[in-house]
Amino acid sequence: MCIKACPKKCISFSKQFNRAGYCWAVLEKEDTCIGCGFCYMVCPDVCIEVYK
């Protein structure tokens, strides 16, 4: 959800799988982040902290 919500396309799927078989979300373009918080707002598990 955060990958789709990010207006700057900063977040993408990991290239690896975790033990449960999922790719996780990775902040790949940290310098492009504008700190809008959209990723934070859509995360149902409150996994994201926006500090910029």
Ligand code: SF4
């Ligand atoms: S806070 Fe940064 S990473 Fe999150 S949605 Fe906004 S631009 Fe993307």
